[in-house]
Amino acid sequence: MSTLTDDLRLWAGRSRAQIDALTVAPSLEQIGRVEQIGDGVAIVSGLPETRLDEILAFEGGLRGLAVDLGDSRIGCILLGDAGSVRAGSIVHGTGNVARTPVGEALLGRVIDALGTPLDDGPALEGCAMAPVEQPAPPIIDRALVTRPLATGLLVVDAMIPLGRGQRELIVGDRGTGKTAIAVDAMINQRNTDVICIYAAIGQKASSVAQVIDAVRRHGAPERCIFVVGEADTAPGLQWLTPYAACSMGEYFMAQGRDVLLVLDDLTKHAAVYRQVSLLLRRPPGREAYPGDIFYIHSRLLERAAHLSPEKGGGSLTALPIAETQAGNISAYIPTNLISITDGQIYLDPRLFYEDQKPAVDVGKSVSRVGGKTQAPALKALSESLRLTYAQFLELEVFTRFGTMVDDRTKKTIDHGRRIRAVLAQPQFAPLGLGEQVALLFAVGEGLLDELPLEHVGRFRALLPGWLADRCPTLLKLDDAARALTETQQAELRMALTTLAQEARKTA
Structure with missing residues (x-):
């Protein structure tokens, strides 16, 4: 019994020491109430010190963003489900802005x-x-x-x-x-x-x-x-x-x-x-x-x-x-x-x-x-592409009326259709810079003009493997690569010409 009494005295002494060590000071807490709530917004009153875009804390852990400050009421956008909050519920100001x-x-x-x-x-x-x-x-x-x-x-x-x-x-x-x-x-x-x-x-x-x-x-x-x-x-x-x-x-x-x-x-x-x-x-x-x-x-x-x-x-x-x-x-x-x-x-x-x-x-x-x-290598090949493509679109609309066209116009239209076929691309199949340069070079040099339009897709499908075998350095081009030299152009022209012939045979 004496041991229990001593323990109680010791505990009481420690509690008294802890209580004496506490610093008691007044604190200010802003409390408001919900006036209206629904459809993802709430109207709150009783928080005059609230700042714009301040986070307000509702009952149940719901948070809201103060976006409309009136003379006596605050408009809030709710940041969650308001099922636990009703008119009259207590709202606390936090003094913090929304953070992520x-x-x-x-x-x-x-x-x-x-x-x-x-x-x-x-x-x-x-x-x-x-x-x-x-x-x-x-x-x-x-x-x-x-x-x-x-x-x-x-x-x-x-x-x-x-x-x-x-x-x-x-x-x-x-x-x-x-x-x-x-x-x-x-x-x-x-x-x-x-x-x-x-x-x-x-x-x-x-x-x-x-x-x-x-x-x-x-x-x-x-x-x-x-x-x-x-x-x-x-x-x-x-x-x-x-x-x-x-x-x-x-x-x-x-x-x-x-x-x-x-x-x-x-x-x-x-x-x-x-x-x-x-x-x-x-x-x-x-x-x-x-x-x-x-x-x-x-x-x-x-x-x-x-x-x-x-x-x-x-x-x-x-x-x-x-x-x-x-x-x-x-x-x-x-x-x-x-x-x-x-x-x-x-x-x-x-x-x-x-x-x-x-x-x-x-x-x-x-x-x-x-x-x-x-990229310079791409820019050198695409400078005139936009103008050529725009001219083709205008001519194509014109020829839809059944007007007779000369050979030059027909050649321009056929070339433009191959540009359009090259620009078409399936989803989830992005092209590397080397492949883009090769395609633009082929269409710019007219290497696809003799290839039937329905075979252009086959040409695109064979291109990556063909470049890996014939022009591997082209696949290593980066954003700083300069325009193709005459030697590179000659090498690429020969490879793509052979590829076009291969696409015609295997398609």
């Missing part, structure tokens, strides 16, 4: 905008946290876009080339292959050091799964990050997805690395913003979009840049995607994005239905920066 995890641990993962794993993998550990909203690099910290970003698509690399640090819009109707071009560009980076980030905004789960599966089968998924805000997720998470993906890319850009960011697509992102803005009773503007619809995309895409050597020399290349209705490229959101970006790749539904894939309309597509970065 960044770092090497994200590579190869499928996550949402706040870093929650969606691939049944382990939770992210050891990641730094970065704000989803960050200012764009100032002009003084940027450098000229000088290095090409090869997509592996001949029609893009030859006539609409991209540069590392550029912003190039992919625009077209639904189901014309916009995502396919972006995915092929990601797959083509399997032989480079470029890190790829795919941001799915408002996409169906099946569509996102197809993209992830394609990259895993054909690309380098260990250097890819998939940031997903599916159509059935909270509007707030869809809204944050492109900004979070951009912050993840900026982490690697700051380390001097090159990043490719695909935003699929910003039309749905704008629709989500319009939805929550109307629910928050913001004044609607053109097509019911709020007045700052241009600013939400411009501040996002301005973060894509090529940093100066003093800042590490990294780059963030943005490929935003926009959807048009019935080919209306002059619609509100597409024209906004065209004015923000450095060019656009326009996909024509007519070409798609004619089985010309990729269905790129060369006349309406442009790259305002990438032409200065194009």
Whole structure:
């Protein structure tokens, strides 16, 4: 009994010492209440010190983003399921802005905008946290876009080339292959050091799964990050997805690395913003979009840049995607994005239905920066290709009326059809620089003009193995390779002439 009494006295003495050591001071905690909630938004009162874009904590762990500050009420975008929150529930101010995890641990993962794993993998550990909203690099910290970003698509690399640090819009109707071009560009980076980030905004789960599966089968998924805000997720998470993906890319850009960011697509992102803005009773503007619809995309895409050597020399290349209705490229959101970006790749539904894939309309597509970065070996062969192809398209339309044409015009049309056949390309089959140079050389020298049009596909199929046997040095060309010398041209001409003859025999 004495031992128990002594233990109780000792415990009481320690507790008294701990209590005496405590520092008691008043603390201030901001508490508000939910007035209205539903459809992905909430109206909160009682938090007068809340700042714009501050994270608010609701009961049950739900978080919200303060986007509309009134005199006595705050409009919030909810970042999750609001099933556990009702009118009258308590809300706490956190004083923090929305943040997303960044770092090497994200590579190869499928996550949402706040870093929650969606691939049944382990939770992210050891990641730094970065704000989803960050200012764009100032002009003084940027450098000229000088290095090409090869997509592996001949029609893009030859006539609409991209540069590392550029912003190039992919625009077209639904189901014309916009995502396919972006995915092929990601797959083509399997032989480079470029890190790829795919941001799915408002996409169906099946569509996102197809993209992830394609990259895993054909690309380098260990250097890819998939940031997903599916159509059935909270509007707030869809809204944050492109900004979070951009912050993840900026982490690697700051380390001097090159990043490719695909935003699929910003039309749905704008629709989500319009939805929550109307629910928050913001004044609607053109097509019911709020007045700052241009600013939400411009501040996002301005973060894509090529940093100066003093800042590490990294780059963030943005490929935003926009959807048009019935080919209306002059619609509100597409024209906004065209004015923000450095060019656009326009996909024509007519070409798609004619089985010309990729269905790129060369006349309406442009790259305002990438032409200065194009590989010299490719640039020397593609300088006149765009003009020749445009002339062919005009002549082809003219001859559809049944007009008699002379031999010269007929020869131009036959040559143009072979250009079009060469530009057609199956999905998940990106071409290396050497293969692109060989194809452009063959069509530019007229080596395919005598080959029946239906045999051009066979010529393309035999080309890689033929070059490996006859011109192995051509397959080793890189972005810095100069234009082909006369000796190289003679060697290549002989090899391709023989290949054309072989394609005619075996087709």
